Amino acid sequence: MAPKQQAVQFQPVQTHRTFEVVCGQIRAKLACGELGPGDKLPAERLLALQLNVSRSAIREALRSLEVAGVVRMAKGIKGGAFIREGTPDRMSEVLQDLIHLGAISLAELTEARIALYGGMLPMVCERATEAQLDALEANVAALEAAIRNGDAAQRPHLAHAFYHLLGECSRNSAIVYLNDSLSHILLQYILMQSPQPGMPSNDLIASRRRLLRHLRDRNAQKATDELRKHLRRMHKALWETG
Amino acid sequence: MAPKQQAVQFQPVQTHRTFEVVCGQIRAKLACGELGPGDKLPAERLLALQLNVSRSAIREALRSLEVAGVVRMAKGIKGGAFIREGTPDRMSEVLQDLIHLGAISLAELTEARIALYGGMLPMVCERATEAQLDALEANVAALEAAIRNGDAAQRPHLAHAFYHLLGECSRNSAIVYLNDSLSHILLQYILMQSPQPGMPSNDLIASRRRLLRHLRDRNAQKATDELRKHLRRMHKALWETG
DNA sequence: AGCTAGATATGGTCTGACCTTTTATCAAGC
DNA sequence: GCTTGATAAAAGGTCAGACCATATCTAGCT
Secondary structure, eight states, rough: OSSSSSSSSOOOOOOOOOHHHHHHHHHHHHTTTSTTTTTTOOOOOHHHHTTTHHHHHHHHHHHHHHTTTTTEEEOOTTTTEEEOOOHHHHHHHHHHHHTTTSSSSSHHHHHHHHHHHHHHHHHHHHHHHHHHHHHHHHHHHHHHHHTTTTTTHHHHHHHHHHHHHHHHHOOOOOHHHHEEEHHHHHHHHHHHHOOOOSSOHHHHHHHHHHHHHHHHOOOOOHHHHHHHHHHHHHHHHHSSSS | OSSSOOOOOOOOOOOOOOOHHHHHHHHHHHHSSOTTTTTTTHHHHHHHHHHTHHHHHHHHHHHHHHHHHHHEEOOTOOOOOOOOOOOOOHHHHHHHHHHHSSSOOHHHHHHHHHHHHHHHHHHHHHHHHHHHHHHHHHHHHHHHHHHHHHHTTTTHHHHHHHHHHHHHTTTTTTHHHHHHHHHHHHHHHHHHOOTOOOSHHHHHHHHHHHHHHHHHHOOOOOOHHHHHHHHHHHHHHHHHHO
């Protein structure tokens, strides 16, 4: 990253650590399509022979690819390193680490989420299918049922599912990933709080229904306002512990 | 992630690989504040003794923390593993991998960026200081100068700097990170294209100035419209190769 | 047919050695 | 006195080879 306004960009020229080269070769095959999700890489020992490096180097490369969410390791015969499908998990972990490093705060994350929704809801209003809106409706119904049954533990998970569905309505995978990541982090923290504060259930249901109505009306402005208001209240109830 | 609406969430209970446990211990010290940016971890060999595991396990743990962007490794005496400041680099790489895995497309990423700006600009209008707006103004001036000097190579970097400054105006670190990540990926791809297409320079400058005027007027609606229009045009010029 | 006990391939870990890089130290020379 | 060069020490990086744990297949027994 070069936030400064300098003319030329020098990239760190080194990086001849063996494992990084190995890593690079595998990533290159991924980028050019020679490798894709589901494919299996050669066994570590074989790869070590083919690339003429030690198994340790191969292992560090595979480890870093695993941590990066690119491959999944399986043990046993028929095991090995398999190219994964993309998952939002890695992004969540990166955000989590950024929080632990003190680079970002939970409040900022919440706000970022609100900002994302500010740009996302117009897209949702434009593109959501009736089936997707029905799915959202079903989620609200499930939430209502859970509340009626006194099953408070389900609330966060249903909320998470709600926002996931909402993200899907944007019909944009990148947004879905970002949304899921942000949402997942916050879910984690909410699950940590034992008494599950949050807002009154009735208000929650009512807000959801209003939001859905605006979505069905394809009224992006009102939908955004409704959701923003809700998230702000939620945020206050959760973090400002007032 | 549990996008499905299931009642309880079972987390994969395993994870007794040694290096993950090591990793977890270090991350725990990070989460509880015992470790922070700048701190140096014990040497690998020492850590291996302290935790009673082999150096290989320690190395895989440190490698995964390095890949995760949590630590930085330095060689030589006085070297070691140091806790890093948070950087957006990791998030960029995750997004990059998601692109290579085919999970998201460049077009979707651009759109996600537009969506983020849709929610961000109102915040910018509300919070940007005069100094920050002046910095943006300076960037536009630098861009104008670069174009006058025929220095086309600088354009992408100045644009990147522009959006970074814009993100900073939101006064929200999480948004800055997200914005920088998205922006960085797109910068990479733009730099790959040799002829540097893009839109006419005059239009670019004019659009930037209009945007700045709206920001100074604290008119979020017009600013968002202006930026969205600009990004859409940019997007078309770059990717639809029309 | 179904089950059980090996065989086997694969990742995971350990040990111990050596290489490379970085820094500190110190001596020689200007 | 200052620079310059050689040397030593500490740390990560790599290598080789062994062994362990686990998942799958296969052969053989019941």
